[in-house]
Amino acid sequence: MTPVEIGTLSVIAIVTMVYLGMYIPIALGLVSFVSIWVISGKPILAFNFLKVAVSDGVTEYSFATIPLFTVMGLLVSRAGLGSDIYTVLNRAFRRLLGGIGMATVGANAVFAAVTGSSIASASVFTKIAVPEMRNLNYNKRFAVGVVAGSSVLGMIIPPSAMLIIYSFVSETSVGDMFLAGIVPGLILTAAYIAWILFAGKMFPSYLGEGINDAEDIPLTTYELLDKTVPITALIAIVLGGIYTGWLTPVEAGAAGALAALVIALIRRTITWRELWETAIETGHITASILFLIAMASLYSRMLGYAGLPNELNNALQTYQFGFVEVMIIYVILMLFLGTILDTASIILIVVPLFITLVESMGMSIVWFGIITVIGAEIGLLTPPLGISCFVIKTSLNDPTISLKDVFFGAFPFAVIMLLVLILLIAYPVLSIGILG
Template identity: 50%
Template sequence: MESFDVGLLSLGAMVILVYAGLWVPFALMLCSYVGVWIIKGSPVLAGKLLALAASETISSYFFGVVPLFVLMGYVVSVTGMGRDAFDVANHLFRKLRGGLGVGTVGANAIFAAITGISIASAAVFTRIAVPEMVRHGYTKQFSVGVVAGSSVLGMLIPPSLLLILYGLLTEQSVGDLFIAGIIPGILLAMIFGGGVLLMARFFPRFVGENITPPDDIDPLTARELMVKGVPIVALIALVLGGIYGGLFTPIEAGAVGCLGAIVIGLARRQLSARDFWQVLTDTGLVTASICFLIIAAQMYSRMLALSGLPAGFGDYVATAEIGYWGIILAYVALVIAMGTILDSSSIMLILVPLMLPVVSGMDVNLIWFGVVTVIAVEIGLLTPPFGISVFVIKSALNDDSITLGDIFRGAAPFALMMVFVLALVLAFPFLVTALL
């Protein structure tokens, strides 16, 4: 059997195993090991090659950024900064009809600029925003939809865990990827906010026909605004300002951000020893999961390289007559389709190593390609049947009357808005590269 055929069969086997319910890292590792075994003819050599791939991956200096930003996100979550962000954003947009929905979007954008984890945003604002919106007359379906939709901002607005993962996979500058995500992230947040206002105006039955009038919502006092807003602004300025100002690398920024979040939590007396132990435990679990995924993906990439499948696929695409845009659009469609069954990290770990040789040969800007990939992947967080953000929201709710179907329907307009933003980024690459 030719090496190319082995790579093709292993790819098909991996897809079958994933659909059958096997955890993605196990499917990747198993197919990688068997594939290298068949190509090299030695199970011992296959084990050594994959062990080397694992060792090189986990010992990478750049991998240190993952646990640091995960830790910072969890510290921010338990210290009440999520509620503070919601209160500040709600204060800013309180005079608009649908302003509480816009405030939820704004709070998610602020929270994203601190944590970079969509799941954390979904969990935090399900507990904070949904009860408040329902109390002020918004429908339950729209309330959970706003939280689900705007939670994806955590993976686009820097610092973003997915952009970090893409940088590790493609050996691109994480700092450049963060800068590239600024304009698309702000654009998406603005379109979400505008969409909420339009829905409140033209689709009142969907949003809520008895929304509390803006004049009946009490504003924050100047002192409350300072107490709630200053720590958030300070932490964002510390992390992003340090990166963009050249004071420290993204990895160092993660460490400084963790320290800053801990100091703020202790100063506000909102970070107990018990909370901190839980934060460390959750960080360890998430980091271990991501680490396992990355190791499996590197094994998978090594097997693909040995089989010659990426090179062969690249030659096929180069000689096909679908053209540049045909390739890009087919890739985007595949990413969105895979989002219906897989989580974000798994999609990137499976597809990016396969497509990287192809787009590199086409002289595609890999920073732009990374942002396109992240937006397409994030659409999958809102699409059934998987939609991991939707499941996180359901698990965080204390209301059994809200079904998964309600959350998916509520999030559908935001998924369409994301498709629109993706189209803009594809048509106008300068939206990504303007600040580089």
Template identity: 50%
Template sequence: MSAFDIGLVSFGAMVVMVYLGFWVPFALMLSSYFGVWAIKGSPVLAGKLLALAASETISSYFFGVVPLFVLMGYLVSVTGMGRDAFDVANHLFRRMSGGLGIGTVGANAIFAAITGISIASAAVFTRIAVPEMIRHGYSPRFAVGVVAGSSVLGMLIPPSLLLILYGLLTEQSVGDLFIAGVIPGILLALIFGGGIWLTARLRPQWLGDGHTTAAQSTLSRVEVMQKGLPIASLIGLVLGGIYGGFFTPIEAGAVGCAGAILIGLLRRSLGWRDFWQVLTDTGLITASISFLIIAAQMYSRMLALSGVPTGFGEFVATAEIGYWGVIFAYVGLVILMGTILDSSSIMLILVPLMLPVLVTMQVDLIWFGIITIIAVEIGLLTPPFGISVFVIKSALTDLDIPLGEIFRGAAPFALMMLVLLALVLAFPILATALV
């Protein structure tokens, strides 16, 4: 059996293990180890090669950005800035049709700019926004759909953990990827808001039987300043520092953590017990991400040794499906895999496989990264996996809304994401204009 055949068998075995319920990093590591063993003929050499890949990956200076932004996201969540963002956004859009829904989208966009974790957004706003919308006459389906849809902004609007992961996999500048995500992220928020407003104007019954405007209670200017200034300051500190060239992404993460801790202490919303819980959760998430990235690098080394990416590239070149044929096939495969796998796993499996092909075709890897994130994020809302939907279901402690109802509520937002995907495919400048 040739090295190429062994690579294909290892890839197939990995896919089977994933379908059987293996944790994705274990599936990647096992298939990589046995694949290298079969190619090199030595289990000891296979172990040493994969250990080298692991040590090189996790000791990289650029990996430091992961725990720092995870820590900042949890600090922002525990100090109550998520609720403040919702209150401020609801106040700003209170006079518009569907104002409470649009306010939820706006709050998620603000929250995304200081966290970068879609799951955190889904959990926070399920508890904050869903009961408030239902109380003001919105249907449960619409309420959970808005939260599910707008939660994906956390992985597109920088800082974003998926953009960091993509940068590590492709050795692209994380700062450039963050900048590239600004326009598509803002555009997606506008598409979501516009879709809600049009629905409220043309089909108000789809939003619910009650009022489709926000709550009548408003905030005073002082309250808006008190709630909005800490959030704006943290966003300006982190993103302004990156875009202004004052900080690297890693330094910005550290500065953002310090800023979030300072804000929590000044507001007296961060106690020792909360801080310990934040550190524990950050450690757990960072460890999970570390396993994912290590496994991805092992998988990449095995593929490179087998020659599968090179063979795949030659196949694409001789198949004559053209540049756009490759791009569309990739996007379709990502969206299809989104129905059964989480976002990180899809990227870990497909990006190393496609990278040699993309380099040969001279594809702009920054633009391609944004395309990948958008396509991957659609999977957060699609059955049967739809991890954001499951997070919302688990966070609905006081409401009994069926899982199918949440998926149906999220479906229009998945369609709106397809619109954004088409726009970025048709107009790459939307992702590259600021880079």
């Protein structure tokens, strides 16, 4: 077999193995190692590829953003900042039909700006928002759907773990990826709120029958400051430091982690034992991501050695596919893979295949990253995988809400994500215009 044929079979093998339940880094590393061995006929070359891939993953300075932002997100959850911002926004939107859903979207957007995790958002707001909406007679599918839909904001609004992973795979600046995620994240947030407002006016039964407004008790000035100042300060330190150029992403992660720890200690929401558990959990998450990135690096090198990206580029040029056709193919591929794989797997498998083509067509690698993350994130809301939907169902203590209800509730938000994705493809300036 030719190297290209071996490379193609390796991609199919990886997708199959991941779908069958094999741990993603193991699938990436094992297949890539064997493929290099088969192509070259020299096991020592496969070991050399592995050594370089692991060494690059460990020594990359910007990789330090992973543990720092991870511990910051865990400490923010411990400090209860998610429930604080939800309470404030709930009061602000209370007078609007569906206002509690809008508050959930807004709170998720703010929470995403300090955690960067869709799974964390889904878990936190399932426990906070869903019970309150159910108590007010909101439709159960709307209640879980709005949490599922807005939880994905954690992967596009910086600091986002997926944007960091993409930056490693594509060798792009983490800071540039964070900047590029701002406007798309705000557009998606606004689109969700607009949908809830429109549905409340045109299809009130979608929100629920006989909705009762909770008593509108205004927050005192002290309560308002207590619930908004900490998270506002944290966002200002992290994102403000990055966007003004005062801090690198690594330094911003360290400053944010320290600030989150100070907030949790001042509020007395974390014990020394919980702090130790947070450190251990951070280590587990960091180690797993490091292993993932190292094996993804080996996979990328294997594809380049097999010549598969160049062959894909030549094939598309032979059929004279232009920008529109390539993007249609890419989005369809992302949507398909999103039904069976998680976001990180999609980024690690697909990006190395298409990155050469994107560069040859003169498209921005940063813009391509935003398109990739949003396209892959749609999969968090679609069956059969739909990780956010599974997290919500697992976090619920309500036997009347089935996984089917969660998927049906999330469907309108998945459609909105697709429409926003098309908008960002049509107008790249919305993503990269902020970079100047």
